[in-house]
Amino acid sequence: MLLLHFENDKSFSKRISDIAMQEDFSYERTDEFEQASRRISEKKFDLLVIDQDIHRILKNDFIKKLTSTGFVYPPVIIITAKDNLRIKKQCFNMGIMAYFKKDQFNSASFVRYLQTIKKERENINLIKTFKIAVIDDSRFSIEIIKTFFNTHGICNVDYYQKPSEFLKHAMEYNFFLIDLVMPEYNGDDVISYIREKNEEAIIILVTAYNNENILPHCLSVGANDFVLKPLDFKMFMARIKSCVSQYYLKKELLSKNEKLFNLATKDALTGLYNRIYFIETCQNKLKEINRTKQPLSFILLDIDHFKTVNDRYGHLKGDFVLKELSCVLNDNLRAADILCRWGGEEFIILLINTDVTSATNVAEKIRAIIAGHYFKEIGAITASFGVTQYRENDDDETIFKRTDNSLYLAKLTGRNKVISDEELKIIYNDKPTTIQWGPFFKSGNIHIDRDHHRLISISNQIIHSCFSAAESKNPADLFITLGEELKNHFKREAEILAKAGYPLYLKHKENHSLLLKNADIVLRNLKDEKITFIDAAKYLIQEIAVGHIIKSDFNYYYIFGRK
Template sequence: MKALHVYTKSSLKEVLTNSIELKKGTYVSIHKDEIKDFHILEVEYNLIILENDGITPDCEDFLLNIIKQSKVQVSVIVITDICDFNQKSRLYDMGVMAIMNHNNFEINRFNLYLDTVLKIEETVSELKNIKIAVVDDSRFSLEIIRGFFKRIQSNQVDYFQSADELVTHTKGYDLFIVDLVMPDINGEEIIYRVKQSNPDAIIILITSYSEGRAIQHCLSIGANDFILKPLDFKMFILRIYVSISNYRLHKENAKNSELLYELATKDSLTKVYNRNYFIESLRTKAIEAQRTSLPFSLILLDLDNFKQINDEYGHLKGDVVLIQTSKVLTYKLRESDIICRWGGEEFCMLLPNTTREDAIKVAEKIRAAIEEMHIEGVRPITVSLGVTIWQPDDNDASVFKRLDNSLYLAKLTGKNKVVSNEELIITNNNKPVAVEWGPFFRSGNAQIDTEHQKLIQLSNDIISKCFDDDNYEITLALFEELIDDTVEHFRNEEKTLEQVGYANLQEHKDIHKNLIERTLFMQKGLLSKKLTPIQVAKYVIQDVVIGHIIKSDFDYYDCFR
């Protein structure tokens, strides 16, 4: 911004200088008596500040000369104490931006005018750099518009007298100036076609028809503004400036809205969705599934030993691990899948139109990809994953319980694996696994926890023996011990739950009874060798011990916590 201050008194020079230079503008001042010897038009000023004791005819002539001959869009601020209504009307009609009072000069108001001048300057610069198409069947109108753009030194303008010439080139332009009524194609149709191929284009309609219905329709389908003929330079340029400014404001608002939306829905570190957004998406998908019966599945992922990674390499490296993990997930999943950072080192994924079997395959691909992930200075990373499918009678609590339990079973049986629907896998790469006792299983009641831990240890002993035919008798003996301990545990558990007044005690007793009956049936199959030790081990450990604890016993843990 270049500002010229034509002053009568020096009292405002300092304050104007400070304001203009704070806006990174250039300030030049000259006394009004020296103006005749000052070649004002040799420099392209954006702002003229005319300070005068009164608005005389000489003053008005000076202003007209400046405004008409300036090569740039010059803004004028008049500072005076003597100005009647008629003089104000003439000044505003000439194109003056503002009239301010000298004795009661308001610097904050002046700064607002400076902001407007800067915006105009920015728009002028933008106008010089954008491609413009003008279409009007009148050669006379085209020449007038050509003169307008030449005056503001805008050279990237193409002129069309036929609309047919333009419609095949709509993608190459940023701004369209379109006549409403033409012999071949009307402006309304051009607007429609431009918006189809170039939705971000700015379109200004020019017309000699004051009937508003056609104009209103054009504005509703994408025109940004309209100008009435005969064209006036000041109004023409003003409408272009306003349209570009409004368009820029719209883009900034859209960008800000997008940023606010991202802040509200995305995790700031990994840039995947946050937990709140994920839960809302899950509920929406559940309602949709009721209507369409289309399946969708969920995957919960946890980075193995992540605390050790932070302790060993520092939290900055830990953040890099989280970021890289999110990138792997984004790469491996579809655009329609929803990824969120569930919390800490956990990520949750929603896979629309996906069966449980397909979700397991996806989870395995993710597990393998992260195991192969290389982060400089960090040892190989592994993850454990839980998988489930949304069921018709599910709600948030039930599906996440099943998902969470599946994930914990993966972590408690060796990590770096996928577990689905809380189904314990007693082998990993054809080798027996061990179930790790930990806080996950603790109820808060010392007797129950001791008995659960003993049952899990017995289960691990059975797992380690049942794969070897030579250990058949040992395995059989361990099964008998497990059955005896389970019956005793169920009896003790029921007494304890009765003492604390557990509301679902009868239902829990029925579950125990059913499990014992099925376990004895499996034992008979083992004795008759109709069932193999591995088959019986899978049932007893999955359903009676681990499955019963996480599916039934977890329901009463709140009684002791």
């Protein structure tokens, strides 16, 4: 930006020059009317500072020469040795920006004017970035506005005398100047139409009617501001600047809010939603279920042996796998599904309007895609999945617990598989399952844990004896052993829980009785050859031997310090 200084005092010129350069203005000085007049006609500067005999300046109509189409171009600041109120008023009537007494010159105040000019230029440059539509049935008004815009180099503007023509292209614009009273449509109709489609656009109403009823109405339906005809270009520009400033302040606020929202709800590494956002969304969805009656399902997945990836290839490669897997998951889910990084190498998915059968199919599809995906410099990885559906009286805690238990069962029965609703699968993809004993099953009571370990060990023997002719023990004998172990365990467990003061002890004991009754029925049916060994194994192991631990025993683990 260029400051032209009309000045013959070289000492004072140096002072202004230093200030100008500090504020990123280029500086030129002249003390000749002819040179100043030529530069004015060329309009190649952004601020004129006049420090000359003010009477001579006024006599030569110097300031008037800067006036065109009703507005001052460029801004003028007067610095004078004379303090004459009449002349001061005369200068301000001509449109000068500021008036300084030379012997009381305030550098800080002068700097503020320079900063205002820079801000105005920034605003002009911002306006140039908008796609502007002017809608006015008056050709004269359009020509005035066009002259104004062209003077400031604002050229990305289309002009319409007919609102109907404009409405065909209305959504191409983000800045609108609209006449209030027009044929076909009034300004408030056009404003309402625009605002329904574009909440962010700047809309300024241009009107010759200072009507105290209609103007508030137009502002209420979406106009940002209004200006009155005939246009006062200083006020016109001020209104535009104000609207543009508000527009960018709003965008900046929205951007900051979006950043804060992302910080609060997004995982920094993968860009997926985080656990906090997912829990809040889940709670909101659960509130809607009674109204919508739509099924809601959840998939929790965990990368198998992810620690090995970090240990072998380093944490940067581990991060790469997490980001790559996020993309794979996103690419294979619907837009309505909500994907979140649950923590570490775990991800959770909320499936809208999806039952557990469909969710299990989705999980199987994703499991296969992950297993077949090549991770650069890593190779193949697998993941284990837990799936469940919302049930009546569920809350987010019971849902996550059921899904988590299902995932753990997938991990403890061979990984790279899908388990739904804590239902242990003794056969998966036509292969027998081996149940791994580990912390997942431990209650914290040494006697109960010893029994559970024994039940799982016998269950594994039964599973493999059903599928292997080389298995040394007869499945029928193992079933009898399992039945005896269940009776002994249930009796011992009941005594321990009664002594520990478990509040649901009686209900738990009743459940034991029901399970033993069902086990006797299964064993009789097996003896009578009404069911196969595999059918018996599925029920006894899935529902009783291991199922009771997951679905019932986990509820009392807290009394032994297990969280």
